[in-house]
Amino acid sequence: MGLDIRLPIGLLFSVIGLLLVGFGAFGDKVIYQRSLGLNVNLVWGAVLLVFGAIMVIFGRRSSAIRPGAGSSSVAGRSADER
Amino acid sequence: MGLTSIDWIIMAVYSVFVLGIGVALKRYMKTSTDFFLAGRSIPAWVCGLAFISANLGAQEVIGMGASGAKYGIATSHFYWIGAIPAMVFVGIFMMPFYYGSRARSVPEYLRLRFDEKTRGLNAISFATMTIFSSGISVYAMAKLMQTLHILDAPLRSMGLPLSAGFHISVIISAIVVLTYILLGGLVSAIYNEVLQFFLIVAGFLPLVLLGLKDVGGWSGIKQQLPTAYTHSWQGMSSPHTNPLGVEWFGLVMGLGFVSSFGYWCTDFLVVQRAMAAESMSAARRTPLIAAIPKMVFPFLVVLPGLIAISLPAQRPGLLPSAHGIEAMQGEMAVAGRGLIPPKINDATGQPMLDANGKPLLDYDLAVPNMLVHYLPTGLLGLGITALLASFMSGMAGNVTAFNTVWTYDIYQAYIRKGASDQHYLWVGRMATIFGIALSVAAAYAATRFNNIMDFLQLVFAFVNAPLFATFLLGMFWKRTTGHAAFGGLLSGTLAAAIHHGLTLPVGAVTGIKGGWLGTVHTYPSEMAQNFWTAIWAWSVCMVITILVSLVTKPRKEEDLVGLVYSLTKRTSEGNLPWYQRPEALAIAVLVLALILNIIFW
Numbered sequence: 001m002g003l004d005i006r007l008p009i010g011l012l013f014s015v016i017g018l019l020l021v022g023f024g025a026f027g028d029k030v031i032y033q034r035s036l037g038l039n040v041n042l043v044w045g046a047v048l049l050v051f052g053a054i055m056v057i058f059g060r061r062s063s064a065i066r067p068g069a070g071s072s073s074v075a076g077r078s079a080d081e082r
Numbered sequence: 083m084g085l086t087s088i089d090w091i092i093m094a095v096y097s098v099f100v101l102g103i104g105v106a107l108k109r110y111m112k113t114s115t116d117f118f119l120a121g122r123s124i125p126a127w128v129c130g131l132a133f134i135s136a137n138l139g140a141q142e143v144i145g146m147g148a149s150g151a152k153y154g155i156a157t158s159h160f161y162w163i164g165a166i167p168a169m170v171f172v173g174i175f176m177m178p179f180y181y182g183s184r185a186r187s188v189p190e191y192l193r194l195r196f197d198e199k200t201r202g203l204n205a206i207s208f209a210t211m212t213i214f215s216s217g218i219s220v221y222a223m224a225k226l227m228q229t230l231h232i233l234d235a236p237l238r239s240m241g242l243p244l245s246a247g248f249h250i251s252v253i254i255s256a257i258v259v260l261t262y263i264l265l266g267g268l269v270s271a272i273y274n275e276v277l278q279f280f281l282i283v284a285g286f287l288p289l290v291l292l293g294l295k296d297v298g299g300w301s302g303i304k305q306q307l308p309t310a311y312t313h314s315w316q317g318m319s320s321p322h323t324n325p326l327g328v329e330w331f332g333l334v335m336g337l338g339f340v341s342s343f344g345y346w347c348t349d350f351l352v353v354q355r356a357m358a359a360e361s362m363s364a365a366r367r368t369p370l371i372a373a374i375p376k377m378v379f380p381f382l383v384v385l386p387g388l389i390a391i392s393l394p395a396q397r398p399g400l401l402p403s404a405h406g407i408e409a410m411q412g413e414m415a416v417a418g419r420g421l422i423p424p425k426i427n428d429a430t431g432q433p434m435l436d437a438n439g440k441p442l443l444d445y446d447l448a449v450p451n452m453l454v455h456y457l458p459t460g461l462l463g464l465g466i467t468a469l470l471a472s473f474m475s476g477m478a479g480n481v482t483a484f485n486t487v488w489t490y491d492i493y494q495a496y497i498r499k500g501a502s503d504q505h506y507l508w509v510g511r512m513a514t515i516f517g518i519a520l521s522v523a524a525a526y527a528a529t530r531f532n533n534i535m536d537f538l539q540l541v542f543a544f545v546n547a548p549l550f551a552t553f554l555l556g557m558f559w560k561r562t563t564g565h566a567a568f569g570g571l572l573s574g575t576l577a578a579a580i581h582h583g584l585t586l587p588v589g590a591v592t593g594i595k596g597g598w599l600g601t602v603h604t605y606p607s608e609m610a611q612n613f614w615t616a617i618w619a620w621s622v623c624m625v626i627t628i629l630v631s632l633v634t635k636p637r638k639e640e641d642l643v644g645l646v647y648s649l650t651k652r653t654s655e656g657n658l659p660w661y662q663r664p665e666a667l668a669i670a671v672l673v674l675a676l677i678l679n680i681i682f683w
Binding site for chain 2: 002003005008009011012015020023024027031032034036038040041048051
């Protein structure tokens with residue numbers, strides 16, 4: 001299929017990561033009593049942001065190499081059909 | 083519940099992406115193969131993640147957490163024994179026939195291998211089952227939204243009664259799922275399942291990490307709970323020395339062999355994900371890739387239940403009340419355990435007691451309570467989004483399996499043969515609308531007649547139990563005939579019903595739990611009864627199929643090429659690097675599963 005799934009996954013997690021990081025950095029800190037005093041929004045938001053960015057980079061790289069193609073193992077496919 | 087705007091924004095962002103994926107895929111849906119089989123073009127890792135996510139509905143997430151709290155780490159048997167070996171088997175031995183025969187569905191494989199009546203039996207029972215499963219998924223979601231009072235604040239501000247929350251949840255989820263399947267077919271469903279997989283990890287991993295830190299890690303849990311809860315195999319020699327109430331033979335044969343192989347190897351809902359793969363080797367790798375995250379899922383979904391029950395009693399759990407979620411107080415806190423509240427009698431508002439006067443615990447609230455207990459607003463929104471995503475993809479998975487079986491195996495087979503591909507594509511879209519409407523109807527039926535749903539699930543269990551015997555014989559014994567397969571399936575289902583009718587779990591009342599033909603045997607637990615029902619059904623189906631095959635005329639060998647093991651050329655994976663070969667992956671997966679079993683022995 002023409003859409004590499006890594007792009008939407010990467011974008012979704014980047015957006016969620018950014019939202020959480022922003023909220024963790026500027027929001028009220030009282031809410032972190034629940035999470036054992038850790039600012040989990042900031043920390044986990046950053047983790048998700050990194051993950052999202054990596055997925056976007058990989059997704060873009062593969063669609064740049066083969067425009068319009070799926071994502072991986074085109075080689076595997078032709079090998080099977082041989 | 084204390085959701086704030088950040089939580090709502092996260093849920094909204096998720097819905098935009100879900101619908102966006104559907105819109106982006108619309109232009110690729112040109113033929114019925116695109117719509118029903120994703121054009122057989124999906125890479126193995128994507129199919130693999132969809133393969134497990136299709137099964138990881140939210141009932142599973144909530145249910146496994148509940149079992150974790152109730153039975154402890156032994157719940158992981160449902161993964162390490164009850165899934166991994168079957169996933170390896172379907173990848174290595176069965177996928178060559180499913181994918182290689184170019185069948186478009188599991189019932190269609192039965193048509194190619196056996197005959198029309200065997201296909202019809204399987205197609206009709208499977209289609210009915212998917213509708214009800216999808217309906218139960220919708221019902222469970224709407225119910226959870228109500229229990230957690232998620233929609234209360236918005237409803238109040240709009241001046242609507244709180245009871246409208248149920249209808250709103252059902253309608254919105256139905257519309258979202260309908261839209262993205264109509265637009266992008268199976269690809270949409272698969273992509274959203276992959277999205278859901280990452281959301282579950284993103285939402286539950288911080289929960290587990292925080293919980294573990296709080297209770298002092300695995301050793302902290304061990305200190306709090308009796309040893310039976312932290313060992314998966316110790317005490318399995320007798321049903322009376324382990325929390326599951328099953329002995330090892332019933333567990334390994336009933337769960338590990340019959341039920342698990344019956345589900346992972348024959349259920350079109352999961353097999354469809356592998357059939358969408360871009361090549362034979364990708365199809366074979368799909369269940370094997372899926373097995374790797376499946377193996378570690380107990381840490382994400384079972385562990386929260388164990389943490390919830392091992393938290394010290396002075397930390398009162400939370401209890402849903404008329405005003406939203408509140409800390410349990412006084413009597414309630416005493417009756418509950420850890421974060422698990424007692425079951426409340428709706429009429430009296432008092433904790434419900436068992437026959438010994440001890441309070442019954444509402445284990446299903448283990449996971450939701452953990453989310454509310456540890457996650458602050460922000461991450462809480464992500465956790466709820468993960469649950470919503472798995473409810474919706476639970477529904478979408480069933481609907482995509484339904485529309486395919488309906489179109490190819492019922493409509494094209496019995497109603498209108500030989501129409502154009504565009505016509506079947508249109509029928510598939512109509513079947514999607516129809517399937518979702520029926521699911522919603524089933525969800526409402528569940529609110530009225532709870533017993534009917536229990537009854538139907540029981541009947542489905544009877545129908546499913548013998549299936550694997552038929553596939554095993556069909557794929558590996560060329561002598562097996564169509565009459566034998568059909569007769570075997572019917573007698574296996576009958577055997578399951580008779581076994582259920584003659585036995586009863588200890589302490590249960592005759593009726594839906596069994597014993598309606600007169601109780602001749604009592605099992606130590608309901609789980610043991612279920613496993614043995616499956617074992618009986620499978621064995622009877624196996625024996626009858628063999629006997630009937632021996633007295634009926636077999637099909638010509640040349641008709642069975644590509645459908646039976648001994649008549650099919652082995653696929654050669656010689657040109658793939660070793661780490662991409664299914665066999666190498668299979669061995670790695672089995673070794674890892676063995677190690678996990680030994681660690682948590």
